[in-house]
Amino acid sequence: MNNDHAMAIVCDLALCIGREVTLDALLTKVLQRFLFHCACPVGLVLQQLPQGEYKIIKAIGDEQLIQQHGQPLVLPAWVSDGEQCTLHGPIPLPGSRPYPFAYRLRIEGGYLMLLLSPRAEQEGEQLCHLFSPILGNLARAIQLCRDSEQLALRQQAELVDMQRFNESLLKAIPIPVFYKDVEGRFISCNPTFTQITGISKAELLGKRVDEILPPEMADEYSQRDMEVLRSKQPQYFEHSLLDRSGHRYQVLNFKDLFYDHQGKVAGIIGALVDITHIKESEQHQRTLLFQTIAALSSAIAHKDPGTAGHERRVHDLALAIGQHLQLPQERLDGLGLAAMVHNIGLLQIPAEILTRPRELRPVEFELIKLHPQAGSDILQQIDFPWPIATIVLQHHENMDGSGYPQGLQSDAICLEARIIRVADSLAAMTAHRPFRRAMSLTDAFAQLARYAGVHYDEQVVNACLAVWQAGYRFTTS
Amino acid sequence: MTQPSFCLFDTRSLVDALLPYRGGRLDVLLAEQDIDRVADLQQECRQLAISLSGAIFPRLISRQGFHDRGAWLLPRPSSHDPRLISLPQNDDADRLAAMLCEQLAPRLAQWPDPARPPTLFLTFDAMIPNIASILEGIYLRLADRVNYAGVNAGSGQFKAMPCLFDNQTLTDQAVICTLLPHNSYPFLEHGYQLMAQPMLATSTEGNKISFIDWEPAFSRYQSLVRQQFQQTLTQAQFYQYGVHLPLGLLRANGDVIVRIPVSVTEEGALLCVGEVPDHSILTLLKAPHSPTAHAIELAGKLRQHGPVDTLELYYCAGRQQHFGQQSELELSTLFTHSGARELVGALSLGEIGSLRAGDYPLFHNGAILCNGATPS
Numbered sequence: 001m002n003n004d005h006a007m008a009i010v011c012d013l014a015l016c017i018g019r020e021v022t023l024d025a026l027l028t029k030v031l032q033r034f035l036f037h038c039a040c041p042v043g044l045v046l047q048q049l050p051q052g053e054y055k056i057i058k059a060i061g062d063e064q065l066i067q068q069h070g071q072p073l074v075l076p077a078w079v080s081d082g083e084q085c086t087l088h089g090p091i092p093l094p095g096s097r098p099y100p101f102a103y104r105l106r107i108e109g110g111y112l113m114l115l116l117s118p119r120a121e122q123e124g125e126q127l128c129h130l131f132s133p134i135l136g137n138l139a140r141a142i143q144l145c146r147d148s149e150q151l152a153l154r155q156q157a158e159l160v161d162m163q164r165f166n167e168s169l170l171k172a173i174p175i176p177v178f179y180k181d182v183e184g185r186f187i188s189c190n191p192t193f194t195q196i197t198g199i200s201k202a203e204l205l206g207k208r209v210d211e212i213l214p215p216e217m218a219d220e221y222s223q224r225d226m227e228v229l230r231s232k233q234p235q236y237f238e239h240s241l242l243d244r245s246g247h248r249y250q251v252l253n254f255k256d257l258f259y260d261h262q263g264k265v266a267g268i269i270g271a272l273v274d275i276t277h278i279k280e281s282e283q284h285q286r287t288l289l290f291q292t293i294a295a296l297s298s299a300i301a302h303k304d305p306g307t308a309g310h311e312r313r314v315h316d317l318a319l320a321i322g323q324h325l326q327l328p329q330e331r332l333d334g335l336g337l338a339a340m341v342h343n344i345g346l347l348q349i350p351a352e353i354l355t356r357p358r359e360l361r362p363v364e365f366e367l368i369k370l371h372p373q374a375g376s377d378i379l380q381q382i383d384f385p386w387p388i389a390t391i392v393l394q395h396h397e398n399m400d401g402s403g404y405p406q407g408l409q410s411d412a413i414c415l416e417a418r419i420i421r422v423a424d425s426l427a428a429m430t431a432h433r434p435f436r437r438a439m440s441l442t443d444a445f446a447q448l449a450r451y452a453g454v455h456y457d458e459q460v461v462n463a464c465l466a467v468w469q470a471g472y473r474f475t476t477s
Numbered sequence: 478m479t480q481p482s483f484c485l486f487d488t489r490s491l492v493d494a495l496l497p498y499r500g501g502r503l504d505v506l507l508a509e510q511d512i513d514r515v516a517d518l519q520q521e522c523r524q525l526a527i528s529l530s531g532a533i534f535p536r537l538i539s540r541q542g543f544h545d546r547g548a549w550l551l552p553r554p555s556s557h558d559p560r561l562i563s564l565p566q567n568d569d570a571d572r573l574a575a576m577l578c579e580q581l582a583p584r585l586a587q588w589p590d591p592a593r594p595p596t597l598f599l600t601f602d603a604m605i606p607n608i609a610s611i612l613e614g615i616y617l618r619l620a621d622r623v624n625y626a627g628v629n630a631g632s633g634q635f636k637a638m639p640c641l642f643d644n645q646t647l648t649d650q651a652v653i654c655t656l657l658p659h660n661s662y663p664f665l666e667h668g669y670q671l672m673a674q675p676m677l678a679t680s681t682e683g684n685k686i687s688f689i690d691w692e693p694a695f696s697r698y699q700s701l702v703r704q705q706f707q708q709t710l711t712q713a714q715f716y717q718y719g720v721h722l723p724l725g726l727l728r729a730n731g732d733v734i735v736r737i738p739v740s741v742t743e744e745g746a747l748l749c750v751g752e753v754p755d756h757s758i759l760t761l762l763k764a765p766h767s768p769t770a771h772a773i774e775l776a777g778k779l780r781q782h783g784p785v786d787t788l789e790l791y792y793c794a795g796r797q798q799h800f801g802q803q804s805e806l807e808l809s810t811l812f813t814h815s816g817a818r819e820l821v822g823a824l825s826l827g828e829i830g831s832l833r834a835g836d837y838p839l840f841h842n843g844a845i846l847c848n849g850a851t852p853s
Binding site for chain 2: 032036
């Protein structure tokens with residue numbers, strides 16, 4: 001063999017050392033390559049133990065030696081020590097197969113490589129010279145693999161700790177929690193989710209929302225998911241669900257993104273907060289409020305029996321107009337309440353002025369004009385979730401600023417007050433009063449039309465006309 | 478047990494040829510030109526309750542030399558039990574080796590005497606690109622629980638072709654695994670030697686060498702042929718020169734593993750039967766000069782095991798191309814010196830075994846594989 005060939009073999013062995021990152025793969029590849037070059041059928045890598053014994057950390061080619069992996073092994077000094085790199089004579093190893101010859105390659109760090117042959121080799125020493133430059137690299141590669149594996153083990157342990165902590169956390173959370181990938185397939189859920197919905201983790205895994213919810217609900221879910229993914233902002237929405245017993249309950253569904261180690265979006269995590277009791281309580285409070293307001297309203301009727309039923313008529317018409325204008329339910333609720341109590345300030349006006357069967361004198365009218373402020377003052381003491389006091393304060397304001405008490409104009413007057421202004425006027429004009437006869441509906445609407453944009457909001461007047469044309473009528477009671 | 482027989486399909490009825498093997502087990506070596514006889518063979522064997530296992534080779538070998546047509550009918554003992562196993566194309570070599578070992582495990586567990594292990598004889602479809610790696614994977618798992626031998630079957634033109642069959646199936650991308658009894662002793666010899674300076678396969682993938690010494694592989698090979706033969710090599714002539722000037726993987730003990738390049742891709746990469754590991758150091762090899770020296774040596778090794786009755790032999794198609802007419806002389810020398818009474822065999826497209834008994838098993842090209850057996 002010439003120098004070029006020798007260099008080629010050294011390069012071949014050196015290249016195979018650099019390719020592996022785990023110890024077992026490294027030792028497998030290196031042993032295979034050494035066996036290839038030496039034509040030996042069996043190879044061992046042994047690691048020295050602190051007590052001086054060895055253990056086999058890799059064996060190829062001999063089933064009985066492979067079975068001894070990890071077992072301590074006492075080697076005689078002539079095998080483990082000495083400078084010779086070839087061993088002649090039966091090597092005392094476990095198993096029944098005799099090996100009269102071996103290459104013994106010492107690797108820094110307490111490792112020993114034995115390449116075993118059933119035949120005595122002729123060129124042993126020459127081959128050892130070829131191998132010696134490789135062994136230093138191999139020692140460093142082994143150390144790197146060990147370090148890398150220890151690091152990987154630590155990271156794995158940390159990962160397991162983190163996973164267990166997360167599992168405990170999810171288990172401890174008393175509300176249903178789920179998470180899914182960016183494609184919308186469920187990955188997992190916590191035990192509370194299973195407890196409430198009756199869907200196990202295994203059943204949930206890989207499913208999409210349309211496989212576990214009815215189509216209309218699934219659509220909304222999917223749209224919310226898309227919105228979270230698009231905006232990268234948390235989303236929450238209310239909806240109802242059926243529990244495992246088929247009972248419908250209200251939930252507040254929180255959704256947010258979670259991210260992988262590279263900071264890329266990995267999926268959506270969601271939590272379902274049961275708000276059924278809160279909703280029921282809210283509804284109860286709202287009912288109480290409506291009943292209280294209704295009681296206040298009846299107090300006005302007692303003060304001026306001649307206008308009995310006015311508040312109800314204004315309430316109904318204002319709501320009809322509000323619905324026509326497509327106000328949300330939350331705002332309609334406030335509008336209805338304000339309409340019921342818009343005249344509550346009249347309680348402060350002497351009853352004889354209210355019931356006087358003639359047209360009011362200016363000084364009396366000035367007293368009447370105080371009722372929006374008086375009503376607002378009364379209502380401000382109640383913490384409504386709607387601006388009831390403001391609506392009541394503004395319900396006699398005109399679009400051109402000629403109204404009272406503040407002389408506000410157009411958009412400075414809240415929409416609910418502008419609606420009540422129209423509904424109140426129509427109800428008043430079409431009702432009998434001690435000092436005048438009821439105006440016909442035609443005349444009343446003519447009046448509204450005439451002052452549309454002046455006293456009344458034109459859009460509200462048009463809405464009022466539209467609901468009337470659609471068949472709306474005042475109740476007779 | 479009945480003796481092997483050579484069947485020429487046009488001179489004798491297939492049923493008559495198969496009748497002596499009724500109810501038994503039969504291995505068939507079928508010449509490529511008679512591939513359309515597989516269906517008849519399968520049908521007749523089913524009717525005669527013969528367990529069939531077969532492979533298609535470019536040509537067959539007998540005492541009379543090479544045969545383009547015909548089939549060797551080789552009766553086997555019932556313990557032979559060959560298995561035809563498909564190898565999914567997308568699986569890597571380690572996974573395929575694991576799968577094969579898993580399928581062999583129950584039979585090995587039942588092997589009567591582990592101290593006298595069987596020879597695992599593997600007949601691969603030659604178009605499988607990672608046979609050497611599969612063999613390494615099998616050796617990692619089975620170690621010395623078996624001895625190793627094998628050949629590649631397929632087309633002499635190295636085209637994809639179903640080449641392995643049993644009673645029902647004719648398939649490609651597969652291997653037939655057979656456990657031969659302990660008294661079988663395969664020997665392998667090639668006689669190729671180092672010639673030129675080493676070269677580095679700078680880009681390889683499985684059995685494809687894309688670059689040698691950072692030059693496109695075919696271009697580099699052309700320049701080597703120009704140096705040796707003063708000829709400009711074309712792609713069409715490629716295999717004719719490849720058999721005389723194969724590439725080799727150098728071993729530290731001085732041996733070489735032959736890789737005969739068999740074709741050139743459109744990109745100028747060389748395709749071999751058997752892998753060339755990444756960044757391998759390749760050398761140009763000198764094909765053996767004497768058609769008798771290695772035959773005599775091999776026959777001597779065979780005789781050391783005692784008298785040979787039937788010599789089963791697989792002779793690399795590339796070696797036959799190299800020696801031309803003289804390959805018959807190599808065969809007859811081997812046969813005569815072995816003292817065998819019968820010679821059966823085929824041209825193979827790759828050979829598995831060890832150059833010395835008990836060596837690390839490897840996948841070779843350009844070799845003669847003799848599968849002898851002492852009387853059991």
